[in-house]
Amino acid sequence: MDYSVMGAGELSNALLAIEDQVVTDVDGNLAAAVEIERLAGPLGDELLLARARLCAASLRLRSGDVATATRQIYALLEWATRYGDRRLLARVYHACANASLLAGDADKRLEQALSAVELLDETDTPYMQVSYRLRLAEALSRSSTIDAARPRFRQAEQLARELGYWEMLPVALNNWAYGEFLAGEFARSEQVANRLLEHAAAHGVDLGPAYLDTIGAIQIENGLYAEAERTMRLCIQRCAAGESDNADDMAEYQLTLARALRGLGELEQAQAGLDRSRSLCAERELHTVLARLHQEQAELYAARGEYAAAFAEQKVAFAAAESLRVRERQSQAQTRQAMFETAEARQDAERFREQARLDPLTGLRNRRYVDEELPALIAGDPDLALAIADLDHFKRINDTLSHDTGDQVLIRIAELLRTGLARAAPEGFAARLGGEEFLLVLPATRLAAAAGHLDEIRRTISGYGWRDVTGELPVTISIGVAAVGETSPRSLSATLATADRNLYAAKGAGRDRVVSGTPPEHRRRAYRDR
Numbered sequence: 426m427d428y429s430v431m432g433a434g435e436l437s438n439a440l441l442a443i444e445d446q447v448v449t450d451v452d453g454n455l456a457a458a459v460e461i462e463r464l465a466g467p468l469g470d471e472l473l474l475a476r477a478r479l480c481a482a483s484l485r486l487r488s489g490d491v492a493t494a495t496r497q498i499y500a501l502l503e504w505a506t507r508y509g510d511r512r513l514l515a516r517v518y519h520a521c522a523n524a525s526l527l528a529g530d531a532d533k534r535l536e537q538a539l540s541a542v543e544l545l546d547e548t549d550t551p552y553m554q555v556s557y558r559l560r561l562a563e564a565l566s567r568s569s570t571i572d573a574a575r576p577r578f579r580q581a582e583q584l585a586r587e588l589g590y591w592e593m594l595p596v597a598l599n600n601w602a603y604g605e606f607l608a609g610e611f612a613r614s615e616q617v618a619n620r621l622l623e624h625a626a627a628h629g630v631d632l633g634p635a636y637l638d639t640i641g642a643i644q645i646e647n648g649l650y651a652e653a654e655r656t657m658r659l660c661i662q663r664c665a666a667g668e669s670d671n672a673d674d675m676a677e678y679q680l681t682l683a684r685a686l687r688g689l690g691e692l693e694q695a696q697a698g699l700d701r702s703r704s705l706c707a708e709r710e711l712h713t714v715l716a717r718l719h720q721e722q723a724e725l726y727a728a729r730g731e732y733a734a735a736f737a738e739q740k741v742a743f744a745a746a747e748s749l750r751v752r753e754r755q756s757q758a759q760t761r762q763a764m765f766e767t768a769e770a771r772q773d774a775e776r777f778r779e780q781a782r783l784d785p786l787t788g789l790r791n792r793r794y795v796d797e798e799l800p801a802l803i804a805g806d807p808d809l810a811l812a813i814a815d816l817d818h819f820k821r822i823n824d825t826l827s828h829d830t831g832d833q834v835l836i837r838i839a840e841l842l843r844t845g846l847a848r849a850a851p852e853g854f855a856a857r858l859g860g861e862e863f864l865l866v867l868p869a870t871r872l873a874a875a876a877g878h879l880d881e882i883r884r885t886i887s888g889y890g891w892r893d894v895t896g897e898l899p900v901t902i903s904i905g906v907a908a909v910g911e912t913s914p915r916s917l918s919a920t921l922a923t924a925d926r927n928l929y930a931a932k933g934a935g936r937d938r939v940v941s942g943t944p945p946e947h948r949r950r951a952y953r954d955r
Contacts, residue, residue: 427459433470436461440473443515444480446595448487455484472510476499479513483520486527495524514555515544516597516611519557522564531568538564550588554579559597563604571608578604582620591628595621599636602643611646618643634664634674641681650688657682676714677707678719687725695725716745743828786832787839790856795864802919806868809909810875813924814842816861817901817936826895833894835861838902841886849878865904872908876941879904883939903928911942 428439440461443454462477480503485494498520504513518541525534538561545557562577567911578601585594598621605614615865620642625632632640638662644653661678669675683698699722719742726735743912782794803809816838823831835857842863850867865882867875883902891900905927912919932939 426455428464431450433468433473435467435477436464436468437470437473439911440476440480441550444476445550447592449483455481455488455600456724458484469628471508472513475504475508475513476516479516479520483523486520486523491524491527494529496907498524508571511544511546512549515541515549515553515557518544519553519560519578522560526564531564535561535564535568535717540625551585551588552593554588555585555593555597558584559600565602566604566608571604571610571912574604578617591624591630591753594624594633595630595636598624598638598750603639606639606643606646611643613645615647631663634660634669634678637663638674638678638681641685645681645684645688648688650685650910653685654682654689657685662812673709673711673714676702676709676718679705679716680714684721687728690728692725693731699725712745712748716742716748719745744767753850784839784857787836787857789839789843789863790854792856792858795856802866802868803909803915803917806867807910807915808871809920810867810906811901811909811924812867812869812875812879812881812904812906812939813858813921813928814863814865814902814904815928815932817903817932818898819861822895822898822900825898828893834891834900836887837894838886838900841889842882845878845885849881853900872906872911873939875908875938876906879906882939887937903931903936904939905929905931906939906941908941 426439428436436860440458443458443461448454457483458477461482462474465474468559470475470884478497480588482494482497482501486498496701502514502521502594505517520532522537522541525537542561543767544551558577560766561580562581565577566574577615578597579599582594582601585591585597595943598617602614602617602621605611605617621632621636622640623631630923636657641656641660642652644650644656648652657678663669663676664675664678679698679702683695683702686692686695686698692717702714703717705711706718719738723735723738723742726732764905765940782791782797783789816834819831819834822834839855839857842865846853846855846865846867850870852869853865854868856864856866866881870878883904887899889900891898894900905924907920907923907927909915909920912923927940927942931938934940
């Protein structure tokens with residue numbers, strides 16, 4: 426299309442055709458948006474120029490240029506707020522929500538998706554009416570519950586039907602079905618997927634590979650393995666014929682087919698599918714698919730009775746999943762950095778700083794927070810008490826049960842520590858120093874009182890109902906306490922050293938106890954499997 430011969434009105438209509446479509450050709454539409462942006466500048470139409478820039482930035486986000494796109498989108502948020510165009514502001518908030526998804530900020534994504542919907546009115550396009558409500562439903566399903574999201578999903582579906590927006594209806598149904606699937610509501614996800622199939626049959630729609638993969642995965646979780654096999658073979662056939670907009674999708678589809686074949690007991694065919702998927706993962710560095718592939722390989726080994734191989738593959742799967750989490754965190758960090766480079770992101774700096782000072786597993790303060798805040802607390806409170814707490818025999822829980830079980834123990838321990846401190850020292854806090862070790866800070870609390878409060882917490886932990894988590898394995902904690910006013914010099918390092926020495930005295934005395942006031946000449950011993 427020759428955009429150079431168009432005036433502002435024609436360019437606006439051409440841009441609308443890109444803004445309001447279910448985009449499959451990202452690169453082609455990005456090139457068109459960039460060209461419209463180039464031509465809009467000399468026309469002096471500020472709104473058209475901002476729309477073109479936003480459209481291009483949104484497409485860059487989808488193409489993988491996340492940092493650049495995020496900076497551009499947030500800069501446009503500032504401009505749109507000042508300019509005061511309601512529809513443009515709704516579009517910008519919608520784009521911001523997509524950027525927040527990639528940044529891993531579920532709460533921000535929900536806030537922005539809601540802002541986009543609140544700005545809609547009856548004059549907005551059918552695409553905006555349906556798509557923005559759909560994105561809000563997705564945000565709710567990830568940051569809240571699927572129960573909160575269902576009314577929004579239902580609204581998007583009904584609106585698409587009322588508007589006769591048949592192109593968007595499959596998207597709404599597919600995403601709803603997938604939301605139920607992720608929430609573990611497999612029967613509900615099947616009901617929604619069946620409506621998608623009914624719509625396709627009624628309107629003669631050939632569902633693309635992405636839709637078929639969703640349906641196949643849902644059929645597997647509902648035990649419909651034969652149906653899932655047929656679905657996935659059709660999916661792979663259409664993908665091979667060029668109907669997929671992402672060449673990397675074939676690895677995903679082969680993996681889903683392998684899962685269906687395992688369910689049917691066709692183990693050799695399932696292995697062949699996994700091998701094809703693995704080859705594509707290696708060729709294209711598809712780390713996300715590969716992490717799940719290792720898990721499926723372990724399941725397949727177990728189905729064959731090859732339990733040693735299954736156990737070894739499970740360890741590979743765990744390592745791959747952890748590597749993937751590291752990659753995701755790095756990508757999210759890059760996206761968040763881009764947000765910092767805009768005015769709105771700078772306003773959010775304190776919130777991000779607060780997140781950086783929290784332990785992501787337990788929600789307690791972390792070592793960074795301790796290093797930043799504790800010296801001033803010690804300097805200003807001569808009656809401050811500190812304690813170092815360490816779970817007893819925690820390695821046995823990880824080794825005997827699993828690291829996931831260990832994580833669940835740590836999460837519950839953190840809540841018990843938080844609750845206990847709230848009663849004993851409301852101004853205090855608990856921090857996770859690393860592994861199974863915690864720091865407890867009790868302001869304005871003398872040593873004897875602190876030891877008493879902490880012993881109550883210790884008894885609460887040992888008496889807690891752990892059976893549903895650890896079975897027969899007990900969970901206890903040892904605690905070493907020190908008072909700032911009783912150490913010399915009065916410093917963070919001296920107080921922590923005393924608390925640490927007392928902790929090891931507690932370990933040496935049999936564990937599951939609180940120790941305070943250990944003489945300085947007590948020598949620290951190393952205790953294996955603390």
